[in-house]
Every structure is written in C-alpha cells, then in structure tokens.
Amino acid sequence: MFVRGLKRKCFDGEEDIEGTLAGIKAIPSYNLQRQSLLDMSLVKLQLCHMLVEPNLCRSVLIANTVRQIQEEMTQDGTWQMINTQSTGQASLDRLVSTDILCRSSREQAEGKHVPGYSTFNKDFEGDQAQDSSETMSTASSVQAPRNLQSNVWEMENTQENKGNFQKSLDQIFETLENKSPNSVEDLFSEVDNSYYDLDTMLTGMMSNTKMGHCDGLETFSSPATATSNSNCKSDLNELDHIVEILVES
Amino acid sequence: IISTVEFNHTGELLATGDKGGRVVIFQREPESKNEPYNQGEYNVYSTFQSHEPEFDYLKSLEIEEKINKIKWLPQQNAAHSLLSTNDKTIKLWKITERDKRPEGYNLKDEEGKLKDLSTVTSLQVPVLKPMDLMVEVTPRRIFANGHTYHVNSISVNSDCETYMSADDLRINLWHLAITDRSFNIVDIKPANMEDLTEVITASEFHPHHCNLFVYSSSKGSLRLCDMRASALCDKHSKLYEEPEDPSNRSFFSEIISSVSDVKFSHSGRYMLTRDYLTVKVWDLNMETKPVETYQVHDYLRSKLCSLYENDCIFDKFECAWNGSDSVIMTGAYNNFFRMFDRNTKRDVTLEASRESSKPRAILKPRRVCVGGKRRKDDISVDSLDFTKKILHTAWHPTENIIAIAATNNLYIFQDKVNSEMH
Numbered sequence: 001m002f003v004r005g006l007k008r009k010c011f012d013g014e015e016d017i018e019g020t021l022a023g024i025k026a027i028p029s030y031n032l033q034r035q036s037l038l039d040m041s042l043v044k045l046q047l048c049h050m051l052v053e054p055n056l057c058r059s060v061l062i063a064n065t066v067r068q069i070q071e072e073m074t075q076d077g078t079w080q081m082i083n084t085q086s087t088g089q090a091s092l093d094r095l096v097s098t099d100i101l102c103r104s105s106r107e108q109a110e111g112k113h114v115p116g117y118s119t120f121n122k123d124f125e126g127d128q129a130q131d132s133s134e135t136m137s138t139a140s141s142v143q144a145p146r147n148l149q150s151n152v153w154e155m156e157n158t159q160e161n162k163g164n165f166q167k168s169l170d171q172i173f174e175t176l177e178n179k180s181p182n183s184v185e186d187l188f189s190e191v192d193n194s195y196y197d198l199d200t201m202l203t204g205m206m207s208n209t210k211m212g213h214c215d216g217l218e219t220f221s222s223p224a225t226a227t228s229n230s231n232c233k234s235d236l237n238e239l240d241h242i243v244e245i246l247v248e249s
Numbered sequence: 250i251i252s253t254v255e256f257n258h259t260g261e262l263l264a265t266g267d268k269g270g271r272v273v274i275f276q277r278e279p280e281s282k283n284e285p286y287n288q289g290e291y292n293v294y295s296t297f298q299s300h301e302p303e304f305d306y307l308k309s310l311e312i313e314e315k316i317n318k319i320k321w322l323p324q325q326n327a328a329h330s331l332l333s334t335n336d337k338t339i340k341l342w343k344i345t346e347r348d349k350r351p352e353g354y355n356l357k358d359e360e361g362k363l364k365d366l367s368t369v370t371s372l373q374v375p376v377l378k379p380m381d382l383m384v385e386v387t388p389r390r391i392f393a394n395g396h397t398y399h400v401n402s403i404s405v406n407s408d409c410e411t412y413m414s415a416d417d418l419r420i421n422l423w424h425l426a427i428t429d430r431s432f433n434i435v436d437i438k439p440a441n442m443e444d445l446t447e448v449i450t451a452s453e454f455h456p457h458h459c460n461l462f463v464y465s466s467s468k469g470s471l472r473l474c475d476m477r478a479s480a481l482c483d484k485h486s487k488l489y490e491e492p493e494d495p496s497n498r499s500f501f502s503e504i505i506s507s508v509s510d511v512k513f514s515h516s517g518r519y520m521l522t523r524d525y526l527t528v529k530v531w532d533l534n535m536e537t538k539p540v541e542t543y544q545v546h547d548y549l550r551s552k553l554c555s556l557y558e559n560d561c562i563f564d565k566f567e568c569a570w571n572g573s574d575s576v577i578m579t580g581a582y583n584n585f586f587r588m589f590d591r592n593t594k595r596d597v598t599l600e601a602s603r604e605s606s607k608p609r610a611i612l613k614p615r616r617v618c619v620g621g622k623r624r625k626d627d628i629s630v631d632s633l634d635f636t637k638k639i640l641h642t643a644w645h646p647t648e649n650i651i652a653i654a655a656t657n658n659l660y661i662f663q664d665k666v667n668s669e670m671h
Binding site for chain 2: 034037040044053055056057058060061063064065068069
C-alpha cells in the first residue's frame with residue numbers, strides 16, 4: 001500500500017538543519033509517523049465547531065484517512081489488541097478522550113465546545129443536537145478547570161464500552177492509563193519534531209535534513225529526543241502530542 | 250470575505266457574495282470615445298443583503314449566512330435575475346432599474362397627498378419624467394427546506410426553467426417558479442451513515458443539453474447523468490475516474506484527489522476539474538483519464554502533512570474557462586493565481602495584491618522556486634502565505650477580463666491589448 005523509499009526531491013539548501021539539531025538526528029520510525037498522523041486525524045475529528053454544523057466533506061475525508069491508517073496498521077500487525085475494561089456504562093457517548101478534549105478546549109480562549117468522539121458518527125446521522133447537549137452536560141459537570149495531566153488520570157475510572165470504530169482511540173488512551181504519573185512530566189517535554197519529518201515520510205519522500213516549516217508546526221519548538229521503540233511509549237508520546245496541540249493552540 | 254464571484258451572461262454585470270450574506274453587483278461602464286482609458290471599468294451597481302443568519306432550533310445549530318454560490322439567470326426582459334444560496338436556502342432575486350417616474354397625477358399632488366377636489370379644474374395625463382437611476386432588488390422566490398446538508402453548488406439549466414442545487418449527499422431539481430416542491434435527482438446517502446465514505450463536492454448542468462449534468466465527488470470521480478434515463482439519477486451514465494498513480498500514493502492521496510470544482514467548457518465538449526494540486530481537462534467522450542493535466546502547485550506535494558495539519562489541504566479552489574475555452578485559470582496560495590494556455594501549453598503565475606497591481610499596471614509574472622537556482626523576485630515555497638488564498642475566480646464570458654477574489658478584496662484584471670478572444 002504505502003510505498004516507501006521513493007525518489008527524493010531536491011530541497012533548498014537553506015532548509016538544511018535547525019541549529020539545535022546539530023549532528024545526529026534520529027529519523028522517527030514509519031510506525032511513529034503513522035501513529036502521529038492517526039492521532040492528529042482523531043483530534044481533527046473531535047475539534048469541530050459546535051455552533052455551526054461541521055463540514056461533512058472534511059469529516060469524511062479525515063475519517064477515510066483514519067480508516068486507511070487503521071487498516072494498514074492491522075495488516076502490519078502493529079495493532080495490539082488490548083482488552084478494554086468495561087465499567088458497565090454502556091453509553092457510547094462517554095469516552096475518556098471526550099472529556100479530556102472537552103475540558104482542554106474549554107480552557108482555551110476560543111471557548112469552542114468539543115463534541116464527543118462518538119458524536120462524529122452521530123453527526124453523520126444528523127443527531128447533533130442530542131449528542132452535543134450530552135457532551136456539553138458531561139463537560140459542564142466538571143467543576144473547575146484542572147490541570148490537563150490530572151484529568152487524564154482521573155478519567156481512569158470512567159472507562160466506557162466502545163464501538164468497534166472507536167476501539168482504536170480507546171486503546172491509545174488505555175495504554176496511557178497504565179502508565180505511572182511520574183513519566184508524564186518527562187513525556188510532556190519529549191515533544192519531538194517528528195512532524196517535520198512526517199511531511200517527508202508520509203508523502204513518500206526521503207529526507208534527512210529537511211525541516212519543513214509550516215505555520216501549523218510552530219508549537220513544536222522543543223528539540224527532538226530519541227523516541228522509544230516500544231509501541232506503548234510511542235502511543236503515550238502521541239497522546240501528548242495531542243495534548244500539546246490542544247494546550248498550546 | 251468574498252465567498253463567490255460570477256459574471257452574468259453578457260459580462261456586463263459581476264456579482265460577488267460574501268460571508269456576511271451580502272451581494273454586491275458591479276456594472277461595467279459603457280465604453281466611450283471621449284475617455285478611452287476609462288472604458289470598461291466596473292463600478293458598484295447595487296448592494297443588498299441576500300441572506301441572514303438563521304438558527305436551526307431542531308439541531309441547535311446556526312445556519313451561516315455566507316453566500317456559497319451565485320448564478321445568473323439568462324436575461325429575458327429588462328430585469329436581471331440571479332440565484333444566490335447559503336448552506337440551506339436558495340433565493341431568486343430580481344434586479345430592476347427605475348429611471349423615470351410619473352408626474353402630474355390628477356388626484357394626488359407632488360408629495361402624494363390627496364388634492365382638494367375643488368381645486369381640480371382640468372384633467373391631465375400623467376407623464377413619465379426622468380429621475381436619478383435607482384436600482385431595486387426584490388426577492389422573488391425563496392426555495393427553502395430542500396436540503397438537510399450544506400448546499401455547495403447551484404446550476405441553472407439551459408432550458409431556463411429549472412435549476413439544480415447540490416448538497417453533500419443529494420441533488421435537487423427545482424422549477425424556478427415553484428418553491429414548495431423540488432425533485433430529488435441524486436441521493437448518495439447510505440442507509441447507515443457510518444458507511445459514508447464519499448460526498449458530492451460540486452455539480453453543474455451541461456451548457457447545451459438540458460438533460461445532462463455532472464457531479465464530482467470527494468474521491469475524485471465525476472459522474473455524468475442523464476435525466477432522461479430515470480427519475481432518480483443515482484446510476485451514472487458515465488463515470489470519469491483516473492486510476493491512482495501508485496508511485497505517488499500516500500495517506501493524503503484521497504484528500505488531494507477530492508474535486509473542489511467542476512466546470513463545463515463553453516463548447517460543452519470538455520469538463521474542467523480542480524483538485525488540490527492540479528487542474529484537469531476531461532473529454533466527455535473519454536472516461537478513463539483526463540485529456541490534459543496541469544500542475545498548479547506541485548511544490549506542495551512534499552508538504553501535504555503540514556497542510557493537513559493546518560487544514561489547508563481542505564481548501565476548495567475554483568477553476569474557470571475563458572470564453573473560447575483556450576485558457577483555464579485557477580487560484581492558489583500567496584494570492585497567486587495561475588493561467589494555463591491549452592494550445593501553447595504555456596502557463597503563468599500572477600499575483601493579486603495591492604502592492605503589485607496599481608491601476609493600469611501590467612502584472613508581473615511570479616515564480617515559486619523549489620530548489621536549485623533562485624532568481625530575483627522568486628518566492629520560496631516556505632515563504633508562501635497560506636492564509637492568502639484565491640479560492641474564487643471568474644472569467645468574463647467573451648472578453649479577457651477576469652475577476653479575482655482575494656479574501657476581502659476583489660481584483661478585476663483586463664487584457665487591454667488583446668481584448669478579443671483568440
């Protein structure tokens with residue numbers, strides 16, 4: 001499916017190297033890149049305007065991209081099936097991620113409400129009003145805006161049952177819950193510049209020096225560190241990516 | 250923020266719609282021999298509020314008043330008519346001029362008050378006296394409640410009686426005189442919305458054959474439908490699709506293949522489509538691949554992930570034919586727009602900005618450099634301003650006059666030397 005190792009195109013010499021990355025720069029693995037893209041896509045699906053109906057074309061295209069990534073991950077066998085905990089609440093509309101993203105977006109100046117992830121599916125069915133009110137009541141039930149980190153851990157006990165399409169997201173967040181809080185600090189600082197290489201990797205280009213400059217990546221200012229190879233840790237990284245985006249945007 | 254631009258059938262009028270629901274119509278000044286350099290300029294003719302923001306109480310959602318599309322009706326009498334649409338409602342507006350008013354009524358005086366009948370000694374016939382030109386715009390029809398999803402295109406049929414409106418999943422056929430009824434002619438909504446993978450992105454009637462129309466999809470395919478075949482045209486007559494290039498495949502392949510605009514040529518023989526990186530000319534007779542493909546900004550191919558992250562990859566650019574179908578035009582980023590000559594295969598990149606275009610100055614071609622030698626005045630890919638995008642462009646139906654919408658500003662460029670079509 002995805003073709004790797006394609007012909008490389010010429011880049012301007014001026015794009016060579018950020019000064020901070022003199023010397024060795026680990027090129028993040030393809031799996032990591034793919035995971036980043038998956039997480040970015042999931043975030044995009046969630047961060048919709050609540051007042052106006054989200055753009056259906058955009059949502060469909062992002063969803064197709066997510067599906068494509070997931071299919072490939074399944075084929076590759078990198079998709080580890082982690083048993084989901086079920087706390088008995090059968091509602092598909094309550095997700096760990098929902099609350100996290102709801103709260104984080106409320107802390108932002110824009111004040112946009114974030115619909116539940118499952119709202120995405122429901123959006124297609126036109127039941128937005130119902131879901132959005134559910135989501136908003138969930139979000140508003142949280143008292144004071146809290147530190148994002150503590151949110152993650154507090155949500156441990158509100159795991160819900162998931163639909164199959166949402167399983168992927170759940171697995172990411174379940175992995176997160178199994179981690180000790182201590183590592184969170186480290187992980188937050190471990191924002192990597194993989195996005196820069198994401199450009200080149202995911203579009204089939206080989207590049208070892210290109211630092212893609214784009215407006216959207218201005219938030220990623222920390223120097224890259226070598227990312228771990230374990231799947232779990234990379235999942236955790238990617239969650240922090242999401243958090244980083246939300247906190248800084 | 251200008252959201253749509255459209256010339257009328259003679260090119261005398263140019264309509265623009267904006268995000269605030271307003272429509273501004275420009276009229277071309279008639280050419281006069283006295284001032285040859287002032288001829289052909291467009292000045293504001295009329296401004297009116299077409300759509301207002303609404304609130305859908307059932308879904309608790311706002312309906313934006315942004316004008317998505319304007320289409321002129323062919324002129325049939327002294328009045329001009331146009332259709333304008335936002336996400337949900339299409340309106341037919343009639344634009345009339347009033348430059349005379351009757352004077353000399355028998356029963357009313359100049360201010361309209363009834364006269365004292367005892368003062369009336371003789372009868373007179375009211376006469377029409379000239380007055381300052383007044384342009385009146387009235388809503389004649391409101392086509393509401395036809396769409397559950399967002400309307401992305403409208404197209405007037407060549408029969409001048411019907412028109413179609415397309416949203417993400419359905420296309421409706423309306424009669425211009427009937428507002429309480431419309432026919433659904435295309436419906437691609439799946440039974441289970443979770444199975445939804447493809448949406449309608451644009452549609453247009455054939456310029457000459459009133460039974461043919463085309464619609465494009467987010468997967469990059471075009472479907473030509475014949476309304477004579479069946480009432481519901483879910484089954485296409487022809488499917489135009491180019492097989493994917495395996496060497497360029499990435500996770501973004503589908504997104505960049507999504508067609509943002511489709512336009513029939515004036516001749517009716519070809520279709521022009523715009524996807525994220527290219528414009529393609531399709532021959533109606535050939536379904537397997539386009540006959541011509543032009544790269545608009547291929548230097549963005551390596552930046553797709555960034556463009557995905559900042560949502561620019563979802564920008565919907567329009568495209569346009571010139572009057573003789575020999576040149577095609579489309580917009581890009583950094584306020585650049587591109588024109589491709591189909592005959593000479595030459596292309597040019599121009600910029601629509603205040604700095605680079607003083608009145609009557611000649612536009613200088615721009616160049617985006619991607620590597621290698623960099624000439625003076627070249628712009629590097631990384632310096633492109635992705636917030637300055639030219640999504641909406643229009644070409645005069647017969648002359649070399651183009652209208653370019655750059656966010657809040659409208660630019661009108663004329664080719665003075667070669668005013669006639671080649």
